[in-house]
Amino acid sequence: MANPSTPPVIASWALASLVECSSTATPSTSQAPFKDPAKIRELAASSSVLTVEIEHIDTKVLEEIDAEGVQITGPDGAATTKKVSIHPSWRTLRLVQDKFDQKEYLSSQGIPVADQISIKTGSDAIMESSLKEASDKFGFPWMLKSRKDSYDGRGNLKISGPTDFELAVKDFGSLSCYAERWVPFECELAVMVVRTEDAEGNTKRVIPFPVVETIHEDNVCSKVFYPPRGVAPEVAQKAREVGSSVVAKLWGRGVFAVEMFVTSKGDVLVNEIGPRPHNSGHLSIEAVPYMSQFKAQLTAILDEPFPEGTRSFCGLKKAKSMFSRKISVYPHLYGKESKPGRKIGHITLTGSCSIAELESYAQPLIALADSMRK
Numbered sequence: 001m002a003n004p005s006t007p008p009v010i011a012s013w014a015l016a017s018l019v020e021c022s023s024t025a026t027p028s029t030s031q032a033p034f035k036d037p038a039k040i041r042e043l044a045a046s047s048s049v050l051t052v053e054i055e056h057i058d059t060k061v062l063e064e065i066d067a068e069g070v071q072i073t074g075p076d077g078a079a080t081t082k083k084v085s086i087h088p089s090w091r092t093l094r095l096v097q098d099k100f101d102q103k104e105y106l107s108s109q110g111i112p113v114a115d116q117i118s119i120k121t122g123s124d125a126i127m128e129s130s131l132k133e134a135s136d137k138f139g140f141p142w143m144l145k146s147r148k149d150s151y152d153g154r155g156n157l158k159i160s161g162p163t164d165f166e167l168a169v170k171d172f173g174s175l176s177c178y179a180e181r182w183v184p185f186e187c188e189l190a191v192m193v194v195r196t197e198d199a200e201g202n203t204k205r206v207i208p209f210p211v212v213e214t215i216h217e218d219n220v221c222s223k224v225f226y227p228p229r230g231v232a233p234e235v236a237q238k239a240r241e242v243g244s245s246v247v248a249k250l251w252g253r254g255v256f257a258v259e260m261f262v263t264s265k266g267d268v269l270v271n272e273i274g275p276r277p278h279n280s281g282h283l284s285i286e287a288v289p290y291m292s293q294f295k296a297q298l299t300a301i302l303d304e305p306f307p308e309g310t311r312s313f314c315g316l317k318k319a320k321s322m323f324s325r326k327i328s329v330y331p332h333l334y335g336k337e338s339k340p341g342r343k344i345g346h347i348t349l350t351g352s353c354s355i356a357e358l359e360s361y362a363q364p365l366i367a368l369a370d371s372m373r374k
């Protein structure tokens with residue numbers, strides 16, 4: 001922290017609100033769109049650290065605040081400039097906001113990703129010929145993706161044949177989009193990774209959490225398993241290394257999710273980065289002793305020390321003795337208004353039994369959640 005005697009005020013952006021809290025004062029909340037530069041400046045003026053929980057923030061204003069600080073009125077009424085620390089960096093957010101640029105960058109850094117090409121829009125005819133070009137290059141199926149503002153699969157369309165072109169033009173014609181080669185993956189893995197940096201912004205520490213298996217239904221992450229089922233330890237280790245090398249190439253402090261595909265040959269391809277606490281890391285609350293992804297995020301953005309010599313965080317498997325054999329169930333509700341397709345909570349189950357046993361124990365809960373969704 002710039003001034004250790006001042007209690008840090010941390011602000012983070014929620015989905016449609018600006019949330020502010022202080023370690024000493026009563027938490028206060030102010031609501032505004034997260035792309036509203038004036039409100040972001042206002043939030044910065046009352047904060048010492050800014051962080052995010054969604055990446056689609058206006059990065060131009062973050063870049064300006066990072067370079068110039070924000071104007072505040074001092075106790076004597078005079079205007080002064082205040083430095084505000086922004087983590088992760090606006091550079092990372094800007095890169096990640098554009099999924100095409102994100103993967104071009106990763107590829108340029110030697111990280112394995114699926115092939116992609118840009119899709120031209122402008123008129124129906126231009127787009128159709130670009131869709132055809134992508135189909136010739138990749139064969140069917142392939143994935144059409146919006147470059148920006150996508151999450152939970154809103155912005156992805158599987159193109160299985162020319163009959164999908166009409167829908168593609170209708171839904172993506174006004175967007176900036178790209179084509180991605182279909183990855184016939186065996187499974188999907190994800191890893192949360194902490195990044196810290198020195199005063200010059202060079203990577204200081206990169207500490208991965210355990211690798212988890214993620215299941216997506218309709219492009220939305222619905223289940224997370226730790227340890228990953230049926231994944232060879234060396235593949236999980238490779239995923240951990242790939243995830244760590246991705247995060248070492250980013251900017252700013254914090255936790256970052258790296259989503260990956262595992263092919264039948266055991267190759268690991270990076271799908272995308274979530275530059276923030278992520279649904280694949282929620283189980284760390286119960287499954288990673290002393291270091292949930294949220295604690296890691298606070299520790300990193302406040303530049304507090306992580307335990308010396310810790311090269312990775314271990315999951316329950318290595319700490320079985322702490323837990324009894326019985327299955328524990330932890331429901332988490334986020335206090336969000338319910339809307340179709342919106343994630344409003346999750347349930348974690350732990351137990352030193354087999355994953356299959358846990359899964360069958362969870363079945364009535366899964367059925368209940370499914371029935372509420374429909």
Ligand code: ATP
Pocket residue numbers: 114143145150151152153154155156180181182183184185188216219220221259271272
């Ligand atoms: P998130 O909520 O994770 O940000 P998103 O909207 O950015 O999701 P992606 O991560 O691009 O979407 O894709 C969602 C899911 O769709 C993936 O986890 C995977 O199951 C499937 N998917 C995405 N790209 C491909 C691909 N190239 N080949 C096969 N399946 C894919």
Ligand code: MG
Pocket residue numbers: 150151152272
């Ligand atoms: Mg995404």
Ligand code: MG
Pocket residue numbers: 259271272
């Ligand atoms: Mg994703």
